[in-house]
Amino acid sequence: MRIVLVGPPGAGKGTQAAYLAKNLGIPHISTGDLFRANISQGTPLGVEAQSYMKAGQLVPDSVTIGMAEDRMRQADAEGGFLLDGFPRNVAQAEALDAFLKADGIELDAVLDLEVPEDEVVKRIAGRRICRNDSAHVFHVTYNAPKTEGVCDACGGELYQRDDDTEETVRKRLAVYHTETEPIIDYYRAQNLVATISALGKVDEVTTKAMDALKK
Numbered sequence: 001m002r003i004v005l006v007g008p009p010g011a012g013k014g015t016q017a018a019y020l021a022k023n024l025g026i027p028h029i030s031t032g033d034l035f036r037a038n039i040s041q042g043t044p045l046g047v048e049a050q051s052y053m054k055a056g057q058l059v060p061d062s063v064t065i066g067m068a069e070d071r072m073r074q075a076d077a078e079g080g081f082l083l084d085g086f087p088r089n090v091a092q093a094e095a096l097d098a099f100l101k102a103d104g105i106e107l108d109a110v111l112d113l114e115v116p117e118d119e120v121v122k123r124i125a126g127r128r129i130c131r132n133d134s135a136h137v138f139h140v141t142y143n144a145p146k147t148e149g150v151c152d153a154c155g156g157e158l159y160q161r162d163d164d165t166e167e168t169v170r171k172r173l174a175v176y177h178t179e180t181e182p183i184i185d186y187y188r189a190q191n192l193v194a195t196i197s198a199l200g201k202v203d204e205v206t207t208k209a210m211d212a213l214k215k
Helices: 013-024 031-041 044-054 061-072 090-102 117-125 166-180 182-188 202-214
Strands: 002-006 028-030 081-084 109-114 127-130 137-139 193-197
Touching (some): 002 182, 013 028, 013 109, 031 044, 044 061, 090 182, 109 202, 182 193, 193 202
Parallel strands (some): 002 081, 002 109, 109 193
């Protein structure tokens, strides 16, 4: 299967993508992984991307599209893939369609993970990270430490990342609504979209997603 996963920040796309890709036996291709791999390997696209990032500029669609296309050409993606974070806008979606069409293949489904905006803010703004070890993550509501502001594992100070403040989260949501959400209508016109609620336990959401794909 060839699947695109869409949803706002805080919808749990990365978690669901990993579970779905494993269940379906296809590679999970995330934009973050693509950038990290290309930059660490010093590929021409990675060097180009890094030059924009160092200058504090947005990486052009052409670079992101090039990285995605290179990854989809790899042998393990011949039988399908799950895209997470790509396409991010309609221009990228159109480029993906053109790439697939050139190979005589097409997408099977676009999974739209739906989460109310206030829940997204609650999920992200409630996160607290340990200053000693960023792998120690807590949440003021869903996974509160025994002592407020103190890491259960090592006693380190817990803090809220700048990216996790409510103001920043709402700005990220505004960007999502403006840039990424329009691809849902783009794919809906192709009768590819299955919208599922991303509320509930991780395994419950995965089951809903698998059921939607079977349909």
